[in-house]
Amino acid sequence: MKKHLLLAVAAAVLALPLLRPAAAEPSQSQAQAQKFEADRATIVDARIAAIKAGLRLAPAQEKDWDNLETVAREVIAARAARQQEAMKEAAAFHDKDDVIDGMKLASKELIARGEEVQKVAEAAAPLYASMDAAQKHRFAMLLHSFAPSAQH
Numbered sequence: 001m002k003k004h005l006l007l008a009v010a011a012a013v014l015a016l017p018l019l020r021p022a023a024a025e026p027s028q029s030q031a032q033a034q035k036f037e038a039d040r041a042t043i044v045d046a047r048i049a050a051i052k053a054g055l056r057l058a059p060a061q062e063k064d065w066d067n068l069e070t071v072a073r074e075v076i077a078a079r080a081a082r083q084q085e086a087m088k089e090a091a092a093f094h095d096k097d098d099v100i101d102g103m104k105l106a107s108k109e110l111i112a113r114g115e116e117v118q119k120v121a122e123a124a125a126p127l128y129a130s131m132d133a134a135q136k137h138r139f140a141m142l143l144h145s146f147a148p149s150a151q152h
Contacts (some may be wrong), residue, residue, distance in 0.1 A: 029091065037148065044073070044076055048069060048073070050142065051139075051142045052065060052069070054138050054141075054142045055135050055136075055138055055139060055142070056082050056135065056138075057129070058130075060130070061130050061131070063124045064130060065125035065127055067119070067123050067126070067127075067133065068123045070126055071118060071119055071120055071122075071123035072123070074119075074120060075116040075120055078112075078116065079112075079113070079116065082109065082112060086105060086109060089105055090102065090105060091110075104108060124139075
């Protein structure tokens with residue numbers, strides 16, 4: 001009898017999180033999403049600042065840095081938005097067991113990433129051309145730490 005009572009109490013305790021009012025879930029989910037976004041933005045800011053600090057730019061290079069930073073932030077924001085949407089779409093494809101649509105979604109992502117790398121490369125070209133050999137080496141190293149999939 002005690003064993004059954006303990007099991008019932010344990011089950012009730014484990015079920016408590018499931019018994020929350022449905023209205024509480026969206027606000028918690030929204031709060032978690034906002035916290036995640038704030039954390040992501042903080043990390044992006046820190047990494048961009050680290051790249052700039054690591055390059056030890058000369059005053060004449062600052063104007064070219066500003067353009068690169070602007071483009072990088074635009075690309076990062078677009079990628080984050082695209083990833084959110086792709087996660088929703090991928091879940092739908094997975095539920096339908098739709099491999100072909102999943103492949104098409106993956107190809108859209110690869111194409112978009114390629115276009116973004118091209119934009120960043122174009123924005124980085126003037127700055128890179130003005131760098132000395134040590135800055136170029138650090139740029140490649142720092143860029144790789146920021147975006148490990150980037151080739152240098």
